[in-house]
Amino acid sequence: MLKRTMSMTAAGAALVMAAVAGCGSNAQPIQVNLAASEVLTLAAQKTAEVTSYTVDAVVNLTHPQEGSGTVQGRMLYQSKPQLAADVTLDTVNFGQRSVPGGVRAVLQGDTVYVKVEALKELVGATKPWIKVPLKEADGGSGEVNELLSRIQQFDLGNMTQLVTASQDVKAAGNETVNGEDTTHYTGTFPVDAAVQQLPADEQEQARDHLAELKDVKFDIWVAADGLPRKLAMNGAKDGASLDATLFFKGFNEPVSIQAPPADQIGELPKDTTN
Template identity: 50%
Template sequence: MRRLAPVVALGAAALVAVAGCGAQSTGSLGNVKLAAADAVQQSAQKAEEVTSYSADVVLDASGGEKESGKIQGSMLYQSKPQLATDIRLDTITFGGQNVPGGARAILTGDTVYVKSELINRFAGTTKPWTKVSLSELDAKGQSEIRKFMDQAQQFDLAGTVKLLTASKDVKAVGIETVGGVDTTHYSGTFPVAEAAQLIDPAKREKLQEQLSQAKNVKFDLWADAQNLPRKVTLSGAEKEATFNLTALFKGFNEPVEITAPPADQVGDMPEHRGGN
């Protein structure tokens, strides 16, 4: 499991870098025809306006019989009136072994609530949920939760689509239906170093670190008539390990309900456990 972790992180970070643009191939949706580069540029602009959405994600990683794994789950996201996310990982498998009960994390404001049988066993907590302030994660030595939340906060639609503009070889493939919605399918690759320069400097180093060994990072993007991404697939490699990730986005700007768990089910995270 420990050796597979970088591959899983690679796939999670890859969700940020979902696609790219740059070539002059054209795609059409209805009567609208746009150069692939222009279409993805418009997607980046539209994504800036999105304040809430939901996503379904599947990540398959391989690195030998004992180092293969799968993560499958979903998330809710909102940026207003305050940043909040609800991430459910229903399936977590490493080396043929399942993580019992999966995992769930809710971020509201600056507080993280985590529900995980493994974390409960490791930390010695008795409540179903444990909580910790984001500002206290490092102080309390909760490195694994810090890594998890760092990756979770990369599920930012606007930041993701901004990375797409770094691609040099995007092309339109055709018109396809995703979740009952007509979309234009784009395909290409993106250079990690150049894409990293387009995002928040606070996230840049982490992205470069997680994707520094990635080879042949390929993407497919399905964008709807409003140029919003409806589906993304990514594939890449780190040395002898590979990952394949699929993300389905929906519910743009629709109301989402993200609430903290009941107080009587929440315990505090013990200090100085799971250190660096």
């Protein structure tokens, strides 16, 4: 039961964090006469430089055997002075199962702290937080390790690189996103070609993450500084589907990501994998 709950938590959160775990920016305005494909290329370059941001995300997914589910939450991210993320998932459900009380996860360097209310009943945890060093995450916490590896290995810069593989991107008008003027671009990208845009050491995991999808449709809303304020992606294959919408703000603004108090942290029991 624990393994199923942790797997649900990780699978849902991974879909969110795979798309949000890093981005970058310059504040120089983009040129209005750039072609749509050039805007995406420029956005990919700019997102690679952002050191912090905030994202709100909703992910709806369907699996041919497991049913449908929703993950909804928010994330604070920073890359300097060390990699850190604070993720709150208010809704994590799939099929007939859910994670009561949601999920909270704090990543600092090579350690993740996870807070899942269900762990108290499942393993008799006496502390609200569980500490999982990434290098030791195996067995029942393997899903957590997979989740966190995606934080480190995927970022918004990479997601923007994926959309640069589009051969049909076009401008779809000017729209306001959270009070900011943006230009809306829409298109599709083939998964195989898109993955080739990423660094060689990240292509395998990206391919695994997108394996259930075929051609992915995307919409991206880019502000005058060349940074995306909203990203929507959806795709389907053989009864599986993904529909994700993410809103970004607070680029390069200071964030405070702290580990939980020491007296609130416990260890994940070794015998909870069955």
